[in-house]
Amino acid sequence: MDVSEIIIPGDTPGTAWRLPVLRFAGRDPKAPKIYVQAGLHADELPGTALLHFLAERLRQAESEGAIAGDITIVPQANPIGAAQSHFGELQGRFDLGSRTNFNRDFPLVSIVDRAALIEDLDDYPATDSLKRQLLHMALGADLVLDLHCDDESLQYAYLDEAFWPEAADLAAALDMQAVLLSDGESSAFEEAVGFAWKYEIPGERQSRLPGRLSVTVELRGQRDVDPMLAKRDTDGLWRFLALRGIVRDEKIAPAEFAGPAVPLDNVEIIRAPEGGAVLFHHTIGDRVAAGALLATIVTRPGQPDGSIDLQAPQDGLILTRTSDRLVRRRGDLMKIVCAKPSKAARKAGTLEN
Structure with a gap:
């Protein structure tokens, strides 16, 4: 060597x-x-x-x-x-x-x-x-x-x-x-x-x-x-x-x-619509069906309507998950690998900065 x-x-x-x-x-x-x-x-x-x-x-x-x-x-x-x-x-x-x-x-x-x-x-x-x-x-x-x-x-x-x-x-x-x-x-x-x-x-x-x-x-x-x-x-x-x-x-x-080997367009990136404490209902390696409850974000603890539920947009494999539990608005929470393209718009290039 x-x-x-x-x-x-x-x-x-x-x-x-x-x-x-x-x-x-x-x-x-x-x-x-x-x-x-x-x-x-x-x-x-x-x-x-x-x-x-x-x-x-x-x-x-x-x-x-x-x-x-x-x-x-x-x-x-x-x-x-x-x-x-x-x-x-x-x-x-x-x-x-x-x-x-x-x-x-x-x-x-x-x-x-x-x-x-x-x-x-x-x-x-x-x-x-x-x-x-x-x-x-x-x-x-x-x-x-x-x-x-x-x-x-x-x-x-x-x-x-x-x-x-x-x-x-x-x-x-x-x-x-x-x-x-x-x-x-x-x-x-x-x-x-x-x-x-x-x-x-x-x-x-x-x-x-x-x-x-x-x-x-x-x-x-x-x-x-x-x-x-x-x-x-x-x-x-x-x-x-x-x-x-x-x-x-x-x-x-x-x-x-x-x-699976899929184009980047087939990756659903789940983002937080608001900041708060994230409670995950699924982890990496789980296969989820469309509509499955993925996470709950507690935005205003203890208040009525103080949380938001996030569902899977389509069937897929949970590939990644953030380790953060206090998340910011628009922060990435999960990547899900799917058989079909995501409906979310994506520019050519990398998935994240």
């Missing part, structure tokens, strides 16, 4: 950020190359735990000559966000300086312009320099996994429909409960990677990308950080590496993905 560090100069005197990068050299030049990062949202740690155990397993495989394809791992992809706290609480999703989501505003460039991403880095603020260097590393691989988590959540993934159904092996290996097929209209990391490949010939869009993969993996919820889950996820990612020929393990057998 080769360990290096990328130094990102800070924007104020006396500060700099260190980004450790772990690399395992493959023995087969024809094998796929993979890039995996975690912690782009610095307060989302299940992926960091997974990669800690995966690196241990890869070191053993390296000693046995069992690594076929090049593997690059960035276990903590956002040292800037990891240092941001507000009144003692980590603020790892949004940059406090620019108020921008750390997983937005990645450059949308063609793969032919990859080298330009790391030219003149001193001209960019630290957060933009970080994003450009992460994207540059990712575009040196064939397969790119960005490990995140949701609030309270089942295991699922976001990926561009250009990679489906080829990516069903990853969904099966990691025992995902659902796959959400995006329309590739945002500047999130995994979509910026896909954009670079789709527009390899600038101005000409490819609709299918065989042998490629860029995916956001949601490893359950923020509090699902423990050794048993991390090791189980490690086993799943190892299965994927073996099935794609990146590591050699003849004991691995393919599995079938049994969950």
Whole structure:
């Protein structure tokens, strides 16, 4: 294993950020190359735990000559966000300086312009320099996994429909409960990677990308950080590496993905019409019918008509749920994966900021 560090100069005197990068050299030049990062949202740690155990397993495989394809791992992809706290609480999703989501505003460039991403880095603020260097590393691989988590959540993934159904092996290996097929209209990391490949010939869009993969993996919820889950996820990612020929393990057998794979338009986002205390009647993993009572919001405790009931707009699987119990007006409460499109209007791009 080769360990290096990328130094990102800070924007104020006396500060700099260190980004450790772990690399395992493959023995087969024809094998796929993979890039995996975690912690782009610095307060989302299940992926960091997974990669800690995966690196241990890869070191053993390296000693046995069992690594076929090049593997690059960035276990903590956002040292800037990891240092941001507000009144003692980590603020790892949004940059406090620019108020921008750390997983937005990645450059949308063609793969032919990859080298330009790391030219003149001193001209960019630290957060933009970080994003450009992460994207540059990712575009040196064939397969790119960005490990995140949701609030309270089942295991699922976001990926561009250009990679489906080829990516069903990853969904099966990691025992995902659902796959959400995006329309590739945002500047999130995994979509910026896909954009670079789709527009390899600038101005000409490819609709299918065989042998490629860029995916956001949601490893359950923020509090699902423990050794048993991390090791189980490690086993799943190892299965994927073996099935794609990146590591050699003849004991691995393919599995079938049994969950739904739906476009983002088929996700119902349940929002609070008013602020108050939320009382959930269902949890993640429940299948609900149209009209089922999902939650009660207590808006004026103890008063007549002091609560609001929320029903399911259609049949579906509850994929995520907020961990907040005091919610704000228009705050997201649940995501429900459905067989039919939602009637709610949605702009192309990501589901949330």
